[in-house]
Amino acid sequence: MNTKADSSESRPEPSRRDILYVATGAAAAVAVGGVVWPLIAQMNPDASTRALASTEVDLAAVPAGQIITVKWRGKPVFVRHRTADEIKAAEGVDLKELPDPQPDNARVKKPEWLVVVGVCTHLGCIPTGKEGEFNGWFCPCHGSTYDVSGRIRSGPAPSNLEVPDYAFLTDTKIKIG
């Protein structure tokens, strides 16, 4: 049995050849990485797809109580003009009841206008409006229900409907994305 000191002493100094092996291997790894990168990255959305990333919506034509659907990044976005009752219902919920607790005022910029991505957070189906127990949305695929703040209330979806980045350009116009 060699001791640790013995074995390190008996190990020969790295030779020129060893250094060449490591350097060649490292260069080959970098080269392979460089070749593989475009092959993988080509599958991501390209710049022309990403450039379509914002949409403007005119709110003047949406009466209270109506939900409109606009297309943003190929996905539907729900813009809901909430009535006073709906706002009250959304604000009055005890956060302890929610699977993904979030107060209503953290999900809207103006209480009358709810803007959410209309894609169920379970597996991507499109929920139907003003249906389900909480009168928000109901997903026909696997039965998730959302409330009038787009928050998940029951079913397999793990989280609330996503609130996209948006800004009020004027009182009646928003820009999504």
Added chain:
Amino acid sequence: MSGQSQYTPKSDFAKWLERRLPILGFVYDSFVAYPTPKNLNYMWTFGAILSFMLVAQIVTGIVLAMHYTPETTLAFDSVEKIMRDVNWGWVLRYAHANGASMFFLAVYIHISRGLYYGSYKEPREVLWILGVFIFMIMMATGFLGYVLPWGQMSFWAATVITNLFSALPVVGPSITTWLLGDYAVGNATLNRFFALHYLLPFIIVAVVALHVWALHVTGQNNPAGVEVKNVEKETVPFTPYATMKDGFAIGVFLVLYAWMVFFVPNYLGHPDNYIEANPLVTPPHIVPEWYFLPFYAILRAIPSKLLGVIALFASILILAALPWLDTSKVKSGSYRPQFRKAYWVFIAACVGLGYLGSQPAEGVFLWCARILTFYYFFHFLFILPWLSRNEKTEPEPESIEAAVNGRGVSHA
């Protein structure tokens, strides 16, 4: 199997070729002289049926690809053009679409045969695992192909299945975007699905070659579950015995296939898929093709997104672990009375899951799906290991010869 070839080239050309590339000898040893146990029943013809279906799908698929356009604004119409205008297009497309169903029907029988007769046991573990790989690639191919007609079911199937990956923590959403090539299913998605749908069958061909290679190294299992001891007495040559029997079985299978294609070509399809894809409207009932239903039921049974996805993949991958879960030395279910009962209960559970997968995920259906999902894993993780240790098996026959003779005696 291995060793010296039994092939003797006769013509001068065959001798010339054999010295340079011994392909004639290879084919002769693999498909003519290859010894098959003489007690194989008709359950052993499904390997040949599956090979036939793979070729049928590739041939019909290649000709359909000559008329199909993988572009979102044209795809649906190009499929309708195949149905209405292309010469014989309707029969080619119906043969391909129903061919997928027949392919899965055959593979489920083939897998069930292996489960009953213990074909996954030593020394056939690698053969079995290669089979599980083939099954998974088949599922991927079937799913990708279903998206191509670009109907409502195509679109929403693509959305739901790619969103399975979004369940992964942290990297999930980026992986989904990467798979789709967009923020939602779109043209980039359709185009790559077409490319992959064309590629994967050839990967299947390659893995099937490994599967058959492994089969020819270990030899076939058989209904008695005991290995061949005397090649002379207990086996018959592949040709003519297996080739004729396989040919007959393919013929019978073709009767069913042809009946599907010519009489009920849309029975297994969904009417919604004759509506062009609409990214803004989800159909009220999304149901996958019948061959995915049991797995779909497992996905929906679990009330957590990530765990549901894990259970879905685990329900398939657990098959690969089977040689180490069922360690009973007796291979064939014919000599395992308790295993036999458990086997049929398991098959019934799978069929039950299939039914539940087609029903809405609510109320009593959901609870039944949960019970059967639990049972599915309970069978693999508890019943099989428990039986391996505690089952009192019946005596195995000493040899295939004894099994065949014994059967004759008991009937006399």
